[in-house]
Amino acid sequence: MSILTIPTQPFSDQKPGTSGLRKKVPHFQQQHYLQNFVQSIFDSIDVPAGATLALGGDGRYYNREAIQIILKMAAAHGFAKVLVGQGGILSTPAASCVIRKFNTYGGIILSASHNPGGPAEDFGIKYNTANGGPAPEKVTEAIYARSREISQYRILDAPDVALDVLGLSQLGDMQVEVIDAVADYADLMAELFDFSAIRALLASGFRIKFDAMHAVNGPYAREILVNRLGAPADSVMNAVPLEDFGGGHPDPNLTYAHELVDIVYGEHAPDFGAASDGDGDRNMILGQRFFVTPSDSLAIIAANATLIPAYRNGIAGVARSMPTSAAVDRVAAALNIPCYETPTGWKFFGNLMDAGKVTLCGEESFGTGSSHVREKDGLWAVLCWLNIVAVRQQSVEAIVRAHWAEYGRNVYSRHDYEALPTEAANGIMQHLRAQFGTLPGSTLGSYQVASCDDFSYTDPIDGSISKAQGIRLLFTDGSRIVFRLSGTGTDGATVRLYLEAYEPDAARHCLDAQDALSEMILIAGQVSELHARSGREQPTVIT
Known part of the structure; x- marks a missing residue:
């Protein structure tokens, strides 16, 4: 050789x-x-x-x-x-x-x-x-x-x-x-979570359905959920990894994981549903006919972390990507721990975890994780929820609604406009930047603009600076609209529109997010000229 x-x-x-x-x-x-x-x-x-x-x-x-x-x-x-x-x-x-x-x-x-x-x-x-x-x-x-x-x-x-x-x-x-990395990973999960409590939950008749989407996590889910925790074999669906993911799009959201969604929202629905993506680092969490937004999932895991053995002594801090809702910020304030806001990309959490500043991290793009590894971790998030449910003995929906009652609800949605011509996507962002001088102080519908900027981040550990990480329109009531070009696609450009409004009134917590955010959605379209510039009347994906 x-x-x-x-x-x-x-x-x-x-x-x-x-x-x-x-x-x-x-x-x-x-x-x-x-x-x-x-x-x-x-x-x-x-x-x-x-x-x-x-x-x-x-x-x-x-x-x-x-x-x-x-x-x-x-x-x-x-x-x-x-x-x-x-x-x-x-x-x-x-x-x-x-x-x-x-x-x-x-x-x-x-x-x-x-x-x-x-x-x-x-x-x-x-x-x-x-x-x-x-x-x-x-x-x-x-x-x-x-x-x-x-x-x-x-x-x-x-x-x-x-x-x-x-x-x-x-x-x-x-x-x-x-x-055999499956065994190494499963052993680590067994160290972090109360497998006995989860095993007892599943033995009690609590039914789960995990969609591996014909991606990498099938063998990991089988080993942990079925072999070690005792779930029935059919609790894991689409478990065989395939080179083309069975012709599907291995993105665990309400649009692309529709097979799982139909099951969890259908008759005889399981108590808990979850899915992970192509490489196993993203997750979607569902209760019986109930969707948990990734932003809420992070906040609820943080609020309940001490129920999980690995975090029994508390968490050092939390971090979220800038487009992720501020739900976890409210938990951090209540726990009197720091909360860091970073650009999108798990790489920005690494320095914070290595320095011991944060224990839990999350992104609105269905990524959640902790300092046990340095990547987001789909199955870890699933096990967090199962551990929390096992200890609290409440449904997923009940846990979420109790969280909203205590902290208020950050009503949140993301609209993706995928595979746009790059020139059109850049034009939308440039049009927004051109209004930075006139938008602050203006009134848009029932909202008043407090400020707008192109998010910049200075790493508190090494001092490195990351600029132009997303355009933010911040309103006086704490609501916000964010526009960002995605850095993960390969076909044209994707514009992501994020919408968030804080709702403290428990009587309004049952509102559908799209209805609650309807005025803000109209404002976002008008201020960005999104529909005219993209040629799209509707987003590709809504989450």
Whole structure:
């Protein structure tokens, strides 16, 4: 086996987005494209002698081919060992768990998260650092800078590695160990949660339905919910990971998880429903005919954290992405703990967790997690809810309504306008920025604008600054409208519109969010010229 040095030329489009580099599969299949990016990673992280790398993906189309390329390149760059998930598969939270448990020099995760998979669909790659979390911007910027000047890459000339059988093999001077990450992850969950209480809840007749959406979490859910907690086998649906996710869109929301939604809102509905996404880091929580917004889920987990063994002694602090509702802020104030507001992207939570500033983090985009790993974690959130229900002996809906009664309700919705022409999406944002001088102090319907800005964040740990993270219209009553361009899609541009109003009156807590926010929705459309500029009368997805 010899190490080959292959001449190449830079690609201009390898700038990582919110969570790594995402493109269509045919784009990644271009000659040298993946290799260039992997070489740029290795050139940017100064691989020490004897280092171990974690490697795996969500099982989508092109995962196996990419794994083989990365293994051979790792062998050409001095890694002593690579830990790879069986079949090349690792959920994103399990990858973070493996990085931390085995003290690896970070890991490479292959996923386009909640985006569709298949020969003509999406693929992605990102590097996570040794703390188990997504690389911070200073690292991704270095990778991008390197990708623009690369002239060659190194790769071992060797046969493919067997990925389906557990155990060790040799690749040049490097060891490859195929591991059972499901067991490692399940063991960690057993340390955090009261499995005995959850097991008793399920044995009492409490029925659950978990939709793995033919994505990576199927085996993890089976091991934990069925094998360890005793749920009936049919409690986990769409449990077999498929390269194209069964033709579905593995995004756990009311639109794309409609099969689960129909069950939970239908006759003989289970008591609890949940779903996770392509790589297992997002979650949707449902009660019987009742949807829990991700923002409320974070707040309720924070308010009830001491019911969970891992957090029995309290939590240090909480953090949320800027577009996430302020529901958790109210909990933090009541608990007298800090609450941090960051840009969208889990990478912004890493420094706060490493510094011990926060224990729980969340995003409105169905991501919730804690300091047990450095990624958001879909099954962790599901287990939080099951643990809380088991202790409180109340339904999901009753727990949410009791929370609203105590803290008030942050009525919240997100409208996604997907796959817009990039020029149109940028035009909407530019039109909003052009009004920064005139909007403050103006009256829009029954709302008065207090301020508007383009959100900027200064990291309290390392002082790094992230600008232009979303446009905020803040009203005098605490309500707000947020516009943001998504950084996770691969097809055109997505404009996300976030709407939030605080409702302290319990008599109005039963209102449908779209009805309660109807005036604000009209105002958002008018001030942004969203419909005229996008050519869309309705959003693609409403959550």
